[in-house]
Amino acid sequence: MVIKQRTLKNNLDVLQQKARERTVKTQNVEYDLETLVKRIKKKSIKLDPDYQRRHRWSAETSSRLIESLILNIPIPVIFLSQDVDVDEETEDSTARYTVIDGQQRLTAIYDYLRDQFPLEGLETLSELNGAFYRDLPPFLVRRLEERTVKCMRIDSTVDAQVKFDIFERLNTGSVRLESQELRNATARGPFNDAIKEMAKFAEFRSMIQVPENDPASNSKVQKMEDVELVLRFFALRDGRYKTLKKGFREFLTTSLIQFNDWSDQEIDQGAWEFGVYMRFIYENAEDLTPFAKFRRGGKRMSTFNAAVFDAVAVGIAEVFSAADLDDDPDEAAQALEGYRELFEDENFFAAVSGSVNDGAKVVERIDAMVAHLGR
Structure with a gap:
């Protein structure tokens, strides 16, 4: 207690200065x-x-x-x-x-x-x-x-x-802010602005089941879950998914703060690449629900699943560059064929089920997609 009091006394000037600066x-x-x-x-x-x-x-x-x-x-x-x-x-x-x-x-x-x-x-x-x-x-x-x-x-x-x-x-304590809403408030910057625009890409909205004629009424848009999905793509790609050690929410927030330091040129390049990947998946996946989840045996469980989005979108980005897809998508399209066979593997199915943001599950599902594409 004596040490604590001495510390407070020594820091009195700092405390007074902060109190003056932060008083509203x-x-x-x-x-x-x-x-x-x-x-x-x-x-x-x-x-x-x-x-x-x-x-x-x-x-x-x-x-x-x-x-x-x-x-x-x-x-x-x-x-x-x-x-x-x-x-x-x-x-x-x-x-x-x-x-x-x-x-x-x-x-x-x-x-x-x-x-x-x-x-x-x-x-x-x-x-x-x-x-x-x-x-x-x-x-x-x-x-x-x-x-x-x-x-x-x-x-x-x-x-x-x-x-x-x-x-x-x-x-x-009021109506709870969703994770991306809170990031939007506390991690402001040019990349944060950019992913809000990327979330409006038509092909992306279609694949995550956001209606084109009335997006504002969709819960993903209202809660900024669409924007968080764009952030997930950038946060996990380029091998970053293997560095996920702490909680997933903190990982995304830290990533957004880092990306806000990107130059305008880097952000523009990232937006172009995201658009290329989304168009490729839209045009070459088996149907218009490429991020759907399936049971073993082929029965569809949902039309959209964020963990499947990680596997498909990030997995493709790990194997094929956006420039390659833009120039000649045929090789990647051929490699993508039959990717839903992954759901027959119990390890992959487990990686898109339950506590899906666990680091080991994130690595498991993206690595499985990478292996399928590179087979």
Whole structure:
């Protein structure tokens, strides 16, 4: 205890300096919904900063929020980052505020007051089920427009990294952030931006069962699982899968941080290569579910499996370069034939089942695919 007290005393200056630097200056404000909607429409409030999750609320969840607002039931405080001081002159489209916590709530409010969805699943005000905003009687319109929401505004001088720390802390214990959503918040950079774009490649989306006509409604897109799959490909390829020692989530996060240091040229090259591999698999696999999982005997268990994605996509990348596939894919296409025979091997099947992110299983399934292609 004496040693601990002496250590704290010796570090007092450092602690005081950190406390001053990390202290967050805030201001409590209230906005009525009409004002909030106007500010969002003018882009004065930015709903989707890079570190925010994609909108995931269902119409029913959004409807319950609207019902709470009508009934004057308190809702959680919304945290806004003031990025541009009120006295600074900017273009009208410049966002003065970004949403640190409350994106789902503000999006639901904004969408409903713009007639984007009808209310559904209400129990207390069940008479309003099916009603768009335009259908509401005048007294309810007034209630909504004049209803105020409490906001906590964080000072414009706060360091950007502190704002991301706040975002992570505020989301602890709320609707759980998925792994890639958290990486999107805490491992920002050019490669992180790039894999979000790569996840939109048409062939890739088709093969992971994301509908082309409405990708936003797909759970993989909503939870950024599609983006994580792209990251998995880069993190495991070039023999990196054999270095997986720690937990898989930490491995992916560390890899993303490393890749964010890539040059623009390296990122562009990586995006081109990913596109080549995905097109090759799309055009040469046995059907449009190349990452499906099968039982021994040939019965399909699922149309998509992330562990099978690792085996197929990374395995191909280990044996054939993107340049080779782009120039002459015939040899690789011939080698790929019959790869689903791997499911007959009990070791391969075990490697895509159960705790699939175990390091030994990752090595087992990718090595099996490499062996099949090089046979």
